[in-house]
Amino acid sequence: MIVAEQKTIDEVKTLLADARKVLVIGCGTCVTVCFAGGSREAAILACSLRMASQLEGHARDITDVTVQRQCEWEYLDQAADQIKDAEVILSLGCGVGVQAIAERFPNAWVVPGLNTKFMGLPTEQGVWAERCAACGDCVLGLTGGVCPIARCSKSLLNGPCGGSEGGHCEIDPDTPCGWQLIYDRMEKLGKLELLMDVQPPKNWQKARDGGPRKIVREDLKLHHEE
Amino acid sequence: MSLGATGNPNPEANKNGLLAGSNLEKVLRAGHFAVTAELGPPQSADHLVIRNKARHLRDCCDGVNLTDNQTAIVRMSSIAAGAILVQEGLEPIIQMVCRDRNRLAMQSDLMGAYALGIRNVLCLTGDHQSFGNHPTAKNVFDVDSCQLVKMVSGMRDQRVFQCGEAIKGQEPRFFVGAAESPFAAPVEFRPYRLGKKVKAGANFIQTQLVYDVPAFETFMEKVRTLGIHEQTSILVGVGPLKSPAMAKYMKESVPGILVPDELIQRMTKAGASWAGKKADEMSKEEKKARSEAWKAEGIKICIELIHKVRAVPGVAGIHIMAIEWEEAVRPVVEGAGLLPRPNMHEPPRTDTD
Numbered sequence: 059m060i061v062a063e064q065k066t067i068d069e070v071k072t073l074l075a076d077a078r079k080v081l082v083i084g085c086g087t088c089v090t091v092c093f094a095g096g097s098r099e100a101a102i103l104a105c106s107l108r109m110a111s112q113l114e115g116h117a118r119d120i121t122d123v124t125v126q127r128q129c130e131w132e133y134l135d136q137a138a139d140q141i142k143d144a145e146v147i148l149s150l151g152c153g154v155g156v157q158a159i160a161e162r163f164p165n166a167w168v169v170p171g172l173n174t175k176f177m178g179l180p181t182e183q184g185v186w187a188e189r190c191a192a193c194g195d196c197v198l199g200l201t202g203g204v205c206p207i208a209r210c211s212k213s214l215l216n217g218p219c220g221g222s223e224g225g226h227c228e229i230d231p232d233t234p235c236g237w238q239l240i241y242d243r244m245e246k247l248g249k250l251e252l253l254m255d256v257q258p259p260k261n262w263q264k265a266r267d268g269g270p271r272k273i274v275r276e277d278l279k280l281h282h283e284e
Numbered sequence: 285m286s287l288g289a290t291g292n293p294n295p296e297a298n299k300n301g302l303l304a305g306s307n308l309e310k311v312l313r314a315g316h317f318a319v320t321a322e323l324g325p326p327q328s329a330d331h332l333v334i335r336n337k338a339r340h341l342r343d344c345c346d347g348v349n350l351t352d353n354q355t356a357i358v359r360m361s362s363i364a365a366g367a368i369l370v371q372e373g374l375e376p377i378i379q380m381v382c383r384d385r386n387r388l389a390m391q392s393d394l395m396g397a398y399a400l401g402i403r404n405v406l407c408l409t410g411d412h413q414s415f416g417n418h419p420t421a422k423n424v425f426d427v428d429s430c431q432l433v434k435m436v437s438g439m440r441d442q443r444v445f446q447c448g449e450a451i452k453g454q455e456p457r458f459f460v461g462a463a464e465s466p467f468a469a470p471v472e473f474r475p476y477r478l479g480k481k482v483k484a485g486a487n488f489i490q491t492q493l494v495y496d497v498p499a500f501e502t503f504m505e506k507v508r509t510l511g512i513h514e515q516t517s518i519l520v521g522v523g524p525l526k527s528p529a530m531a532k533y534m535k536e537s538v539p540g541i542l543v544p545d546e547l548i549q550r551m552t553k554a555g556a557s558w559a560g561k562k563a564d565e566m567s568k569e570e571k572k573a574r575s576e577a578w579k580a581e582g583i584k585i586c587i588e589l590i591h592k593v594r595a596v597p598g599v600a601g602i603h604i605m606a607i608e609w610e611e612a613v614r615p616v617v618e619g620a621g622l623l624p625r626p627n628m629h630e631p632p633r634t635d636t637d
């Protein structure tokens with residue numbers, strides 16, 4: 059899932075500036091599961107902003123709504139009237155959600171209420187960790203299902219740097235060393251020989267370095283008859 | 285000012301069987317026990333710092349490593365510092381880390397370094413930028429150290445850029461080095477990782493600092509079993525300890541450095557006359573005397589370590605890391621009986637081929 063966390067209330071207030079009519083819009087997918095921007099968080103944030111505006115003597119009309127997926131226009135359309143009616147849309151979707159609103163509603167002023175962090179999973183209650191860097195050319199088949207791009211701080215492809223110690227990465231004792239994880243798994247599975255080949259430099263063109271990415275599936279496109 | 289072989293195509297490099305024709309390569313090729321040392325460029329644009337440090341290293345080593353933004357702290361470029369050493373008549377080994385440059389910048393710098401008369405390069409991963417003085421920087425890691433080794437040797441042996449395009453003019457011909465940290469985790473993988481670097485083309489290896497000789501012997505046993513020592517020259521990292529605090533710090537805080545308690549005790553004992561005294565109760569002279577006593581013991585230990593690692597089969601030399609203490613190099617090399625350094629100015633072979 060996409061994992062995000064809320065911006066501070068102060069930053070949100072700055073983004074809202076002196077807007078009178080605010081719509082907080084939550085998203086029912088990833089950010090609901092990571093407790094950052096679902097219907098519950100949207101309602102709570104709307105309520106806190108309302109209280110703050112009352113305390114500060116700056117009355118705002120703040121409502122909230124949550125759509126099932128901000129990243130698809132057909133779901134956003136269900137909230138079209140509220141979106142068009144608001145002076146500022148505070149999106150609690152990920153960065154994709156914010157941009158979907160901006161694209162679908164050219165006249166809407168939309169600001170982000172979240173910082174989108176990474177693609178990852180919950181490792182325990184209340185903890186989420188990064189797992190995929192969307193490099194566009196998956197190498198997990200070489201490394202036993204542990205990603206050296208996302209989980210090694212230096213995205214090394216040929217084994218651990220000299221900073222690995224006691225299972226953790228040199229950057230911080232709370233960050234597991236991705237290469238220690240790869241090594242342990244490959245050893246357990248009897249596949250260490252897969253780590254002995256020298257891996258060539260990665261084709262970063264397939265990652266973000268190649269520019270904004272797009273997938274076109276001709277087989278799925280709707281082709282209109284002439 | 286002499287710039288040595290600056291920019292001139294070096295047809296000899298192939299004819300005489302040498303890869304790059306560097307002094308270090310010749311020393312190793314001739315079977316001498318090699319000595320390299322380290323010089324940290326300044327956090328300023330002052331060339332005199334390099335020239336002054338070079339004085340301490342002159343004639344007591346076969347090559348001088350110029351660190352590349354070590355510990356992710358911005359310093360004068362290793363290539364610029366290396367070019368100054370060429371002017372001074374010393375042999376530079378430029379370090380190149382993967383953190384700060386992509387493959388375009390690296391190849392461009394390699395050609396520039398060669399044109400400036402530099403003939404050795406040590407390919408490193410590089411410490412993460414979170415350690416240094418620009419922790420908010422973006423890192424690169426376009427290639428890793430193994431891939432960098434392959435890129436540098438490919439430019440020399442296949443005369444191609446990393447993309448596969450031919451180098452039409454003079455190719456940069458470097459004696460290619462890599463590093464290994466024998467005791468970093470996962471320890472069982474280290475000899476294999478070393479093997480990968482050698483497979484990628486590493487002509488010489490400089491190891492992380494070794495203080496624990498039995499642990500190093502175990503590592504070397506595995507290296508010999510894999511036959512790696514026959515395909516590359518392994519230079520063991522050694523460094524004089526400056527104080528018991530430094531020894532403890534390295535033991536506890538630097539990944540991959542094992543400092544036996546016995547050495548920490550020896551360092552502590554060296555300062556025993558001042559034991560129990562707090563820093564603010566000591567006069568300047570006392571502090572200086574204590575520091576001198578520690579340093580003397582550190583140098584003594586370093587010399588002993590050199591004798592011990594030299595006896596380990598498969599070891600081709602030592603790499604002395606006297607961090608911000610270049611003055612210590614000469615007494616260490618001299619004490620270890622490694623002076624004078626071989627003069628390789630003569631061509632290694634006079635017969636025709």
Ligand code: SF4
Nearest residue numbers: 210218219227235236
């Ligand atoms: S310590 Fe491990 S995770 Fe961290 S940079 Fe080195 S190899 Fe990668």
